[in-house]
Amino acid sequence: MSKTIIQTDRAPQAIGTYSQAVRCGQTVYLSGQIALDPQKMTMVDETIEAEIRQVLQNLSAVCAAAGGSLADVVKLQVYLTDLSHFSTVNAVMTEFLQAPYPARAAIGVAALPRGARVEMDGVMVLAD
Template sequence: MSKKEIISTDKAPAAIGPYSQAVKVGDTVYLSGQIPLAPDTMEMVAGGIGEQATQVFNNLSAVAAAAGGSLDDAVKVNISLTDLGDFNAVNEVMKTFLKEPYPARACVQVAALPRGAMVEIEVILSL
């Protein structure tokens, strides 16, 4: 049985609930969902979906680095949007952080996200 290792970094927002930024088990790292909070202020970034998605991917990149990897190690991405009309805009941002071959992905519309965020993204890495 593998032991789990808790991953934490101050380069990404602190958890706003009872969860860890990421958990590593063996060579797999489960990154918790990130919303567009600036790590230094814990405030939502200003702007629209492009700015919010960029902050989310920056946060995920920081957690991935703290786990000893990068978003290049992503095997699964789950995206939650409050407006599925933002699908293409998030795709454009995602392509600046991830390269082909892209990981598996799901994208769903949800009624609401914490702190009024427009997007939340979680990632699974294989190191």
């Protein structure tokens, strides 16, 4: 099975040795997104809500570049440096996702790139 590299300027450019996403068949593996503004490549971190929104906007842009949307995400991983923000993640996610929601994991971590407080990655499956 061949793979297709997904890239868009509507999401931050990779800051390491990875692709924004990789498509294999109908499955798209979405790399982790932090709250980088895609044009300025600076963190959007005035509030945790703003940070979470930017992360989801970045993921949404990569999904669109791959031919899908957040509604096609079947598995989402959320990494938080402070798990007390989990209820805020849930609240902001309702602005971007509707039921049925993807499977999800929430993981507490010591640190994230660029001082981010939240990062998300996922798996998207596109219709035939």
